[in-house]
Structure formats: structure tokens, C-alpha cells
Amino acid sequence: MPLSKRFTLTRYLIEERRRFPSATGDFNALILDAALACKAIARAVAFGELGGVLGNHDADVGGCVNVQGETQKKLDVLSNEYFVRLNQWGGHLAGMASEEMDLPCQIPAQQPRGNYLLVFDPLDGSSNIDVNVSVGSIFSIVRAPHEVVDSGRDVIEADFLQPGAAQVAAGYALYGPTTMLVLSVGNGVAGFTLDPMLGEFMLTHPNLQVPADTQEFAINASNSRFWERPVKRYVDECLAGKTGPRGKDFNMRWIASMVAEAHRILMRGGVFLYPRDSKEPSKPGRLRLLYEANPVGFIMEQAGGRASTGYEPMLGVQPTSLHQRIGLIFGSRNEVERIERYHAEPVSTEPSNPLFVERSLFRN
Numbered sequence: 001m002p003l004s005k006r007f008t009l010t011r012y013l014i015e016e017r018r019r020f021p022s023a024t025g026d027f028n029a030l031i032l033d034a035a036l037a038c039k040a041i042a043r044a045v046a047f048g049e050l051g052g053v054l055g056n057h058d059a060d061v062g063g064c065v066n067v068q069g070e071t072q073k074k075l076d077v078l079s080n081e082y083f084v085r086l087n088q089w090g091g092h093l094a095g096m097a098s099e100e101m102d103l104p105c106q107i108p109a110q111q112p113r114g115n116y117l118l119v120f121d122p123l124d125g126s127s128n129i130d131v132n133v134s135v136g137s138i139f140s141i142v143r144a145p146h147e148v149v150d151s152g153r154d155v156i157e158a159d160f161l162q163p164g165a166a167q168v169a170a171g172y173a174l175y176g177p178t179t180m181l182v183l184s185v186g187n188g189v190a191g192f193t194l195d196p197m198l199g200e201f202m203l204t205h206p207n208l209q210v211p212a213d214t215q216e217f218a219i220n221a222s223n224s225r226f227w228e229r230p231v232k233r234y235v236d237e238c239l240a241g242k243t244g245p246r247g248k249d250f251n252m253r254w255i256a257s258m259v260a261e262a263h264r265i266l267m268r269g270g271v272f273l274y275p276r277d278s279k280e281p282s283k284p285g286r287l288r289l290l291y292e293a294n295p296v297g298f299i300m301e302q303a304g305g306r307a308s309t310g311y312e313p314m315l316g317v318q319p320t321s322l323h324q325r326i327g328l329i330f331g332s333r334n335e336v337e338r339i340e341r342y343h344a345e346p347v348s349t350e351p352s353n354p355l356f357v358e359r360s361l362f363r364n
């Protein structure tokens with residue numbers, strides 16, 4: 001398609017916001033600032049070793065373990081700085097929070113504060129960066145509580161503890177063979193490809209829809225001994241393939257960058273599981289609710305897919321802390337609903353091998 005017929009991200013946002021008579025330019029400007037941070041990170045990722053950005057963050061320039069107890073990569077820290085710096089001066093935000101920051105980040109006192117809160121995972125899949133496999137960024141936007149906006153006070157953790165259904169926008173950038181931005185402002189999901197010559201995100205994938213059915217699943221099978229029974233059952237049935245209760249073969253993928261898995265699932269369907277497990281009793285799941293599960297959940301639901309803890313819809317979960325972890329299952333609607341049914345069923349005393357699961361041969 002010729003360039004003149006393509007929408008830039010800016011034009012897309014203007015067209016979308018026409019639906020809201022009260023819309024100010026504030027919200028659009030906020031999304032564009034987040035997109036600018038993603039472009040800056042895309043450049044840093046593209047330079048790789050040439051830019052000196054690979055490897056672990058240096059301990060003597062600010063510490064190297066984040067609040068999660070995870071070793072920070074140089075790119076984790078740099079990406080966080082880009083997000084903070086490019087979003088703190090615009091006047092659209094009341095505050096920010098990030099995977100890489102223990103506490104909420106304040107908008108500098110001399111700057112105007114706005115109506116929204118931005119929460120982000122600046123670099124997702126960072127264990128992949130040193131091996132040149134796709135990584136991404138994830139962000140979520142909610143309204144700041146009225147009282148914060150009216151008083152202009154500093155934000156505190158409690159201001160961010162809003163369920164995923166309260167999100168007004170969510171997006172991710174994927175730094176893969178091309179850089180893409182996938183965005184929902186609450187009216188479906190659109191994908192934009194970064195034109196490397198223009199430095200603009202161009203609308204290339206309008207109205208993304210997750211196919212309702214799939215024969216592809218993604219899970220880190222090395223954790224299988226820690227899985228709960230419904231997850232074991234689901235995976236066993238997929239592995240049993242044509243000769244098992246599902247009566248069809250499944251394919252398996254694991255990139256270890258959730259953004260890349262989410263993108264594959266948006267493009268061709270599939271189901272992703274990083275479920276609650278018993279690996280570390282203090283961590284009920286690997287992924288974080290506010291800046292991983294909620295934004296990806298919002299995008300999936302906006303694209304006709306589904307996101308769940310297994311026990312309840314992800315977007316209904318009331319958060320209890322900023323860096324809370326949670327079991328996350330998302331993707332093709334029929335598959336996620338099946339996994340939820342397995343969680344809802346009474347625990348059977350039968351062994352989990354599908355060949356021995358009562359009645360399972362007749363379940364679809």
C-alpha cells in the first residue's frame with residue numbers, strides 16, 4: 001500500500017478519539033509519548049553490542065537486582081530510563097510505576113501533573129536480549145483516582161491497585177525482525193509497524209482478532225512437576241494428540257518473551273500458560289499482574305480472545321500490591337475457557353494421564 005494511503009499512529013488516534021466528544025489531546029499525547037519510548041528502545045536494541053547495551057547492569061552505577069530479586073540487564077535499566085524520561089514532562093500523567101522501580105515514580109514537582117497513571121514493563125523477555133531473540137515492552141494506562149488529580153498530591157501504591165477492567169488503554173512493542181506496536185484504546189486492537197526510514201509507526205494490522213480455536217500451546221514444560229492438576233490435565237491431553245481425548249495433534253512453542261508469544265497468538269491463535277504453581281510458595285505465578293497480565297489480558301479480550309488466572313477472569317482481579325505475581329493464561333477463547341472449566345471441576349482422584357481420566361475420551 002502506498003505511504004499516502006496508510007495511517008500513522010497519530011492519525012489513528014485522532015480518528016479513534018473522534019468517538020469521544022469530551023476527548024482532549026491529552027490521552028493521544030500520552031500514547032505518543034509511550035510510543036516514542038518504544039522507538040528509542042527499538043534503536044537501542046537494534047544497535048546491540050555495537051551500542052554497548054548487552055549484558056548485566058553494572059552494580060556500581062546504581063545496583064543490579066530489581067525489586068523482584070532479578071538481575072537487571074543494561075537494557076532493563078536503559079529501557080526504564082527511556083520510559084520515565086519521555087513520559088514525565090508531558091503533563092498527562094499523575095504518576096508511573098515500573099517492573100524496574102520498587103516504588104511509584106513521581107512526576108517532578110515543577111512539572112504539570114495529569115489525569116492518568118502509566119504502568120510498564122520496560123523490557124519483557126530480557127533473558128533473551130544477549131542471545132538476539134525478540135524482546136518487547138508492555139504498558140497499561142488507567143485513570144488516576146479523582147482525589148489524586150484534584151489535590152495534585154504524590155502518587156502512592158494504592159492509587160495503582162485498580163483491576164484490569166479499569167484500563168483505558170494498553171499496548172506492547174515487539175522488537176523483532178520488525179518493530180511493531182500493538183495497541184488497544186478500548187475499541188479493538190490495532191497493530192502498527194515502525195517504518196525504519198520515517199521513524200513512524202504505520203497502521204499495518206487494523207482490527208486484530210484472535211482465532212477462537214487453536215492447535216498450538218505455549219508453556220515452560222520444565223515446571224511441569226510444580227503444576228496444578230487442571231494444568232497437567234490440559235497439557236497431557238494436548239500431548240496425547242490425535243489418539244487422546246482431544247482427537248487432534250497440537251504444536252508447542254516457548255520463546256520466553258511473553259510479548260512475542262502474545263503477538264504470535266494475536267496473529268494466528270494459540271494459548272499461553274504461565275500458571276500458578278508450587279515452585280516457590282511465596283510467588284503464586286511468575287508474571288506480574290499490573291504490567292504484564294493486565295495489559296496483555298486487555299489486548300486479548302479486545303481482540304476477541306480471553307485472559308484468565310484459570311480460576312477467574314484476569315481483568316476482574318483486584319490487585320493487592322504493585323509487583324504482585326499471578327498465574328496467567330491467555331489466548332484463543334475456546335481453549336482458555338476449556339482450561340477454566342478444568343479448574344472449576346472438582347478434584348478427581350484419578351491419575352492425570354488422559355488415557356485414564358474418566359470420561360475424558362468423550363470431552364471436547
Ligand code: AHG
Binds near residue numbers: 121124257259
Ligand atoms: P521479564 O524479562 O520482564 O522479567 O519477563 C520475562 C517473563 C516473560 O516474558 C516470559 O514469558 C517468562 O518470563 C519466561 O520465564 P521462564 O524463564 O521461566 O521461561
Ligand code: MN
Binds near residue numbers: 121123125258292
Ligand atoms: Mn516481563
Ligand code: MN
Binds near residue numbers: 123
Ligand atoms: Mn521486564
